[in-house]
Amino acid sequence: MFITAQFDSGNIEVIEANEPSAIQLAIRKDNESDFYQWFHFKLYAEPGVEHVMTITNAGKSAYPDGWKDYSALASYDRETWFRVPTEYNGKELVIRHSPDQESVYYAYFTPYSYERHMDLIQWAQQSIECEHVLLGPTLDGRDMNLLVVGEPADHKAKIWITARQHPGESMAEWFMEGFLSRLLDDEDGAARKLLETCVFYIVPNMNPDGSVRGHLRTNAAGVNLNREWAEPSLEKSPEVYYVLNAMQETGVDFYLDVHGDEALPYNFLAGCEGVPSYNDKTHQLGEQFKQVLLSITPEFQTQYGYEIDKPGEANLTVASNAVSERFNCLAFTLEMPFKDNANLPDVDFGWSANRSQQFGADVLSAIYGIANSLRS
Known part of the structure; x- marks a missing residue:
């Protein structure tokens, strides 16, 4: 398992990623600013296994009301983006997904590179x-x-x-x-x-x-x-x-x-x-x-x-x-x-x-x- 955001419009910080069921992440702030909410990262994972990814600082983002009734987007080919199960508990955003393929991208909205x-x-x-x-x-x-x-x-x-x-x-x-x-x-x-x-x-x-x-x-x-x-x-x-x-x-x-x-x-x-x-x-x-x-x-x-x-x-x-x-x-x-x-x-x-x-x-x-x- 490996998570990266080292690409165009990538944004995530990995706090812990040892177990698929307990991945801890954080969104990086804009440079010289306290604004943050956009995320975009890639997960290398074992297909068929549920991955639980928790964005730990979601509750202090620029617009925490934006997480209510929100579902994250995922894509295997970076062309078709679909919604995946997402929960917000007032502090953390939790994304749950069992990938069908070896790598998958997640984003706040469909990226425009x-x-x-x-x-x-x-x-x-x-x-x-x-x-x-x-x-x-x-x-x-x-x-x-x-x-x-x-x-x-x-x-x-x-x-x-x-x-x-x-x-x-x-x-x-x-x-x-x-x-x-x-x-x-x-x-x-x-x-x-x-x-x-x-x-x-x-x-x-x-x-x-x-x-x-x-x-x-x-x-x-x-x-x-x-x-x-x-x-x-x-x-x-x-x-x-x-x-x-x-x-x-x-x-x-x-x-x-x-x-x-x-x-x-x-x-x-x-x-x-x-x-x-x-x-x-x-x-x-x-x-x-x-x-x-x-x-x-x-x-x-x-x-x-x-x-x-x-x-x-x-x-x-x-x-x-x-x-x-x-x-x-x-x-x-x-x-x-x-x-x-x-x-x-x-x-x-x-x-x-x-x-x-x-x-x-x-x-x-x-x-x-x-x-x-x-x-x-």
Whole structure:
């Protein structure tokens, strides 16, 4: 028996692994930070034997409510990820699994590797509609990639979509893959029509360093990027610094920041009601977007979500609020679950990479539904 996390996005510390029935583990904190919750490790084991893996520090993680009704994911081939029996006792997370094969991977959610991220960027730039822009290097020296889809023109609406500011929220990049697959499909009528009147600026991964390091919430310097949008810096948050500068050059008519929520088992939107510039036009446009999305997919709902900010009380260090106020535009944070969609549960897979991809494709239809109103 052997456990390792020495690979892209790996995260686990082995406390004890002498007996299959008593494996003791701990999740490593983000670098220079107290955040932790993401785990991803590989077990070499005897097939057919139940392995009981206890994550001893789960109760003190960033979002302990996220463990309630949660089931860990496992995979033999790193392609198909399925849920395995998992219990939370208020202090420890216990994963029980009898592997069918000699080695198996476990993760908090289906990983989206940096290798796949690079493949996504190179695939996208093959499209005649897509320009690949290098914004600059991260603190660890990785690329900050921007995909510009559509021919820029003054009359076109500028739509910005960013994902994975929090690297452990890997469902956000699966969403982006689904969105891009449809946007770059030259036989998709909605995509073709949208590109006549809109140009898309897409950052599939805002935090590549944290993604590779196996972080939950921060970049290489231990900084939560979604609290840096008031005054980003090259020293602490170059990722936000580059993107915000690019936004200044293009302008923004609609902004979507894609995330995952540890605790709530639903897909939902958090709006910008609390920013000083919020007005009736923004409200009506936002309601229109929600209604279109509700009509497209049962995966979306509006009953559950975050508490709405009171007027003038929005946190302007948060991306969607900061962008909405700076550019006087409609902006949302889109959240997906780590667990499952409680309104449409799937006992085997829960909320999954495939469902995230499909949701990304569906959101393109919702943007199509409001596109003509963005600049009116």
